[in-house]
Amino acid sequence: SAVISQKPSRDICQRGTSLTIQCQVDSQVTMMFWYRQQPGQSLTLIATANQGSEATYESGFVIDKFPISRPNLTFSTLTVSNMSPEDSSIYLCSVVLQGPLSYEQYFGPGTRLTVT
Amino acid sequence: AQKVTQAQTEISVVEKEDVTLDCVYETRDTTYYLFWYKQPPSGELVFLIRRNSFDEQNEISGRYSWNFQKSTSSFNFTITASQVVDSAVYFCALSEAAGNKLTFGGGTRVLVKP
Numbered sequence: 709s710a711v712i713s714q715k716p717s718r719d720i721c722q723r724g725t726s727l728t729i730q731c732q733v734d735s736q737v738t739m740m741f742w743y744r745q746q747p748g749q750s751l752t753l754i755a756t757a758n759q760g761s762e763a764t765y766e767s768g769f770v771i772d773k774f775p776i777s778r779p780n781l782t783f784s785t786l787t788v789s790n791m792s793p794e795d796s797s798i799y800l801c802s803v804v805l806q807g808p809l810s811y812e813q814y815f816g817p818g819t820r821l822t823v824t
Numbered sequence: 825a826q827k828v829t830q831a832q833t834e835i836s837v838v839e840k841e842d843v844t845l846d847c848v849y850e851t852r853d854t855t856y857y858l859f860w861y862k863q864p865p866s867g868e869l870v871f872l873i874r875r876n877s878f879d880e881q882n883e884i885s886g887r888y889s890w891n892f893q894k895s896t897s898s899f900n901f902t903i904t905a906s907q908v909v910d911s912a913v914y915f916c917a918l919s920e921a922a923g924n925k926l927t928f929g930g931g932t933r934v935l936v937k938p
Contacts, residue, residue: 709871741925750915750928751869766925798867802926811857811922815869 710735710803712816720822721791728787729819731801736781739804742774745818746797757784757801791823826851828918830929837906838937845901845932847916853877858899859917859926860890869915875899906936 711734721727731740740757754774756764763776778784788795798818805812827850837843849858860872873883875892883890887904903910913933917926 739924750930751926752928753925756925800869804922806922812871812874813859813919813926814871815861817868820867 709812710737710805710814712801712803712814714799714801714816714819716819717817718820718822720824723792723823725791726787726789727791727821728785729799729801729821731784731786731816733782733803735805737803737805738781739806740778740784741802742776742784742786743800743802743815744797745800751800754786754799757786788821791821793823796821796823826853826856826918826920826927828916828927828929830914830916830932832932833930834933834935836935836937839908840905843903843906843910843934843936845903845914845916845934847899847901847929849897849899849916849918851918851920853920855921857919857922858892859919860899860901861915861917862912863915863931864912872901872914903934906934908936908938910934911936 713732715730742754743751744754745751753766754769755776757776757778759778773789775787798820800818801816802813829848831846835843856877858875862870880892889902891900913931915931916929919926
Protein backbone atom coordinates (compact mmCIF):
# COMPACT_ATOMS: atom_id res chain seq x y z
CA SER A 709 0.00 0.00 0.00
CA ALA A 710 0.95 3.66 -0.02
CA VAL A 711 0.97 6.28 2.70
CA ILE A 712 -0.89 9.32 1.45
CA SER A 713 -1.17 12.55 3.37
CA GLN A 714 -3.27 15.61 2.65
CA LYS A 715 -2.99 19.12 4.00
CA PRO A 716 -5.02 20.71 5.40
CA SER A 717 -7.25 18.03 6.88
CA ARG A 718 -10.07 20.55 7.17
CA ASP A 719 -10.67 24.24 6.71
CA ILE A 720 -13.39 26.83 6.93
CA CYS A 721 -13.10 29.50 4.27
CA GLN A 722 -14.89 32.67 3.27
CA ARG A 723 -16.64 32.81 -0.05
CA GLY A 724 -14.60 34.38 -2.81
CA THR A 725 -11.29 33.14 -1.45
CA SER A 726 -9.14 30.25 -2.69
CA LEU A 727 -7.68 27.23 -0.93
CA THR A 728 -4.83 25.02 -2.04
CA ILE A 729 -4.88 21.39 -0.95
CA GLN A 730 -1.69 19.35 -0.95
CA CYS A 731 -1.34 15.62 -1.52
CA GLN A 732 1.91 13.84 -0.67
CA VAL A 733 2.67 10.17 -1.33
CA ASP A 734 5.50 8.19 0.24
CA SER A 735 6.48 6.55 -3.06
CA GLN A 736 6.59 7.50 -6.71
CA VAL A 737 3.30 6.87 -8.48
CA THR A 738 2.33 7.32 -12.08
CA MET A 739 -1.35 8.04 -11.70
CA MET A 740 -2.87 10.56 -9.30
CA PHE A 741 -6.47 11.72 -9.24
CA TRP A 742 -8.53 14.31 -7.43
CA TYR A 743 -12.10 13.52 -6.35
CA ARG A 744 -14.84 15.53 -4.73
CA GLN A 745 -17.43 14.20 -2.32
CA GLN A 746 -20.27 16.59 -1.69
CA PRO A 747 -22.20 16.19 1.60
CA GLY A 748 -24.07 12.90 1.69
CA GLN A 749 -23.04 12.07 -1.86
CA SER A 750 -20.76 9.68 -3.66
CA LEU A 751 -17.35 10.53 -5.08
CA THR A 752 -16.94 12.32 -8.38
CA LEU A 753 -13.69 12.60 -10.28
CA ILE A 754 -12.48 16.16 -10.79
CA ALA A 755 -9.35 15.50 -12.81
CA THR A 756 -6.35 13.35 -13.46
CA ALA A 757 -3.15 15.02 -12.30
CA ASN A 758 -0.52 14.48 -14.98
CA GLN A 759 3.13 14.85 -14.12
CA GLY A 760 4.81 17.40 -16.35
CA SER A 761 1.70 18.40 -18.25
CA GLU A 762 -1.70 19.94 -17.75
CA ALA A 763 -4.30 18.02 -15.78
CA THR A 764 -7.11 16.24 -17.59
CA TYR A 765 -10.48 17.50 -16.35
CA GLU A 766 -13.80 15.68 -16.29
CA SER A 767 -16.95 17.13 -17.69
CA GLY A 768 -18.25 19.88 -15.43
CA PHE A 769 -14.86 20.80 -13.99
CA VAL A 770 -12.59 23.51 -15.42
CA ILE A 771 -9.02 24.52 -14.88
CA ASP A 772 -9.87 28.08 -13.87
CA LYS A 773 -11.94 26.82 -10.96
CA PHE A 774 -9.77 23.84 -9.97
CA PRO A 775 -6.17 24.42 -11.05
CA ILE A 776 -3.96 21.41 -10.41
CA SER A 777 -0.21 21.06 -10.23
CA ARG A 778 1.86 17.87 -10.36
CA PRO A 779 5.53 18.86 -10.17
CA ASN A 780 6.81 15.33 -9.51
CA LEU A 781 5.72 11.73 -8.99
CA THR A 782 5.02 12.08 -5.26
CA PHE A 783 3.20 15.39 -4.94
CA SER A 784 0.19 17.25 -6.28
CA THR A 785 -1.92 20.26 -5.36
CA LEU A 786 -5.53 21.13 -6.04
CA THR A 787 -6.72 24.71 -5.69
CA VAL A 788 -10.38 25.52 -5.21
CA SER A 789 -10.72 29.04 -6.55
CA ASN A 790 -13.22 31.79 -5.88
CA MET A 791 -15.09 29.55 -3.48
CA SER A 792 -18.82 29.52 -2.90
CA PRO A 793 -20.85 27.51 -0.36
CA GLU A 794 -21.52 24.93 -3.10
CA ASP A 795 -17.82 24.03 -2.97
CA SER A 796 -18.23 22.71 0.56
CA SER A 797 -17.13 19.10 0.17
CA ILE A 798 -14.51 16.57 1.03
CA TYR A 799 -11.68 16.62 -1.50
CA LEU A 800 -9.65 13.44 -1.84
CA CYS A 801 -6.57 12.56 -3.79
CA SER A 802 -5.98 9.02 -4.90
CA VAL A 803 -3.02 7.15 -6.31
CA VAL A 804 -2.62 3.98 -8.31
CA LEU A 805 -0.11 1.34 -7.33
CA GLN A 806 0.51 -1.00 -10.20
CA GLY A 807 2.67 -4.08 -10.39
CA PRO A 808 3.03 -6.97 -12.80
CA LEU A 809 0.10 -8.80 -11.26
CA SER A 810 -1.55 -6.17 -9.17
CA TYR A 811 -3.37 -2.92 -9.39
CA GLU A 812 -4.67 -1.06 -6.38
CA GLN A 813 -6.06 2.40 -5.95
CA TYR A 814 -5.73 4.13 -2.59
CA PHE A 815 -7.13 7.35 -1.23
CA GLY A 816 -5.77 10.05 0.99
CA PRO A 817 -7.57 10.94 4.22
CA GLY A 818 -9.41 13.81 2.54
CA THR A 819 -9.69 17.55 3.11
CA ARG A 820 -13.00 18.63 4.57
CA LEU A 821 -13.80 22.10 3.24
CA THR A 822 -16.58 24.33 4.50
CA VAL A 823 -17.28 27.59 2.70
CA THR A 824 -19.27 30.23 4.55
CA ALA B 825 -20.08 5.07 -20.67
CA GLN B 826 -19.68 3.17 -17.45
CA LYS B 827 -22.13 3.20 -14.60
CA VAL B 828 -22.35 1.67 -11.14
CA THR B 829 -25.63 1.26 -9.29
CA GLN B 830 -26.05 0.51 -5.62
CA ALA B 831 -29.80 0.26 -5.24
CA GLN B 832 -29.77 0.09 -1.45
CA THR B 833 -29.20 3.50 0.07
CA GLU B 834 -29.33 2.35 3.67
CA ILE B 835 -29.45 -0.99 5.48
CA SER B 836 -30.01 -1.40 9.18
CA VAL B 837 -29.25 -4.69 10.95
CA VAL B 838 -28.77 -5.97 14.44
CA GLU B 839 -25.33 -7.14 15.46
CA LYS B 840 -24.44 -10.69 14.33
CA GLU B 841 -26.86 -10.58 11.41
CA ASP B 842 -25.49 -11.03 7.90
CA VAL B 843 -25.84 -8.17 5.45
CA THR B 844 -25.46 -8.22 1.67
CA LEU B 845 -24.77 -5.11 -0.35
CA ASP B 846 -25.74 -5.15 -4.01
CA CYS B 847 -23.68 -3.63 -6.82
CA VAL B 848 -24.65 -3.69 -10.49
CA TYR B 849 -22.41 -2.20 -13.15
CA GLU B 850 -22.48 -1.28 -16.83
CA THR B 851 -19.49 -1.11 -19.12
CA ARG B 852 -18.69 -1.72 -22.78
CA ASP B 853 -15.18 -2.94 -22.08
CA THR B 854 -14.33 -6.61 -21.85
CA THR B 855 -11.52 -5.90 -19.41
CA TYR B 856 -12.38 -3.91 -16.31
CA TYR B 857 -11.83 -3.78 -12.57
CA LEU B 858 -14.30 -3.66 -9.71
CA PHE B 859 -13.65 -2.29 -6.25
CA TRP B 860 -15.28 -2.04 -2.85
CA TYR B 861 -14.37 0.71 -0.40
CA LYS B 862 -15.51 1.39 3.15
CA GLN B 863 -15.99 4.93 4.46
CA PRO B 864 -16.42 4.97 8.25
CA PRO B 865 -17.80 8.05 10.02
CA SER B 866 -14.26 9.45 10.25
CA GLY B 867 -14.40 9.98 6.48
CA GLU B 868 -11.37 8.18 5.11
CA LEU B 869 -11.88 5.75 2.25
CA VAL B 870 -10.60 2.27 3.04
CA PHE B 871 -9.76 -0.11 0.19
CA LEU B 872 -11.39 -3.53 0.67
CA ILE B 873 -11.01 -5.46 -2.57
CA ARG B 874 -10.26 -5.23 -6.28
CA ARG B 875 -11.54 -7.78 -8.80
CA ASN B 876 -10.51 -8.26 -12.43
CA SER B 877 -13.18 -8.96 -15.01
CA PHE B 878 -11.43 -12.12 -16.12
CA ASP B 879 -11.37 -13.62 -12.64
CA GLU B 880 -14.82 -14.70 -11.54
CA GLN B 881 -13.70 -16.56 -8.46
CA ASN B 882 -15.52 -15.49 -5.38
CA GLU B 883 -13.40 -14.30 -2.51
CA ILE B 884 -13.59 -14.51 1.25
CA SER B 885 -11.58 -12.45 3.69
CA GLY B 886 -12.52 -13.04 7.29
CA ARG B 887 -16.14 -11.97 7.72
CA TYR B 888 -16.19 -10.36 4.27
CA SER B 889 -17.06 -12.17 1.07
CA TRP B 890 -17.64 -11.06 -2.48
CA ASN B 891 -19.75 -12.66 -5.22
CA PHE B 892 -18.80 -11.63 -8.75
CA GLN B 893 -21.18 -12.69 -11.54
CA LYS B 894 -20.41 -11.41 -15.03
CA SER B 895 -23.64 -12.89 -16.40
CA THR B 896 -25.66 -10.46 -14.31
CA SER B 897 -23.01 -7.68 -14.13
CA SER B 898 -23.07 -7.82 -10.37
CA PHE B 899 -20.41 -7.69 -7.68
CA ASN B 900 -22.14 -8.17 -4.35
CA PHE B 901 -20.56 -7.86 -0.93
CA THR B 902 -21.59 -9.78 2.17
CA ILE B 903 -20.63 -9.08 5.76
CA THR B 904 -21.16 -12.15 7.91
CA ALA B 905 -21.96 -11.83 11.62
CA SER B 906 -21.96 -8.04 11.45
CA GLN B 907 -20.43 -5.95 14.20
CA VAL B 908 -21.00 -2.36 15.28
CA VAL B 909 -17.61 -1.44 13.80
CA ASP B 910 -18.97 -2.39 10.39
CA SER B 911 -21.22 0.67 10.48
CA ALA B 912 -20.09 2.78 7.54
CA VAL B 913 -20.89 3.76 3.99
CA TYR B 914 -19.74 1.21 1.44
CA PHE B 915 -18.96 2.15 -2.13
CA CYS B 916 -18.69 -0.07 -5.17
CA ALA B 917 -16.57 1.32 -8.01
CA LEU B 918 -15.56 0.42 -11.56
CA SER B 919 -12.43 1.14 -13.57
CA GLU B 920 -12.30 0.38 -17.29
CA ALA B 921 -8.54 -0.04 -17.36
CA ALA B 922 -5.78 -0.66 -14.89
CA GLY B 923 -4.69 2.65 -13.48
CA ASN B 924 -7.69 4.46 -14.81
CA LYS B 925 -10.21 6.63 -13.04
CA LEU B 926 -12.93 5.13 -10.88
CA THR B 927 -16.65 5.48 -11.37
CA PHE B 928 -18.43 5.13 -8.03
CA GLY B 929 -21.87 3.90 -7.12
CA GLY B 930 -24.03 6.01 -4.87
CA GLY B 931 -22.98 4.13 -1.76
CA THR B 932 -24.89 2.06 0.79
CA ARG B 933 -24.99 3.17 4.41
CA VAL B 934 -24.86 0.22 6.79
CA LEU B 935 -25.97 0.73 10.35
CA VAL B 936 -25.27 -2.14 12.74
CA LYS B 937 -27.13 -1.83 16.00
CA PRO B 938 -25.91 -3.53 19.19
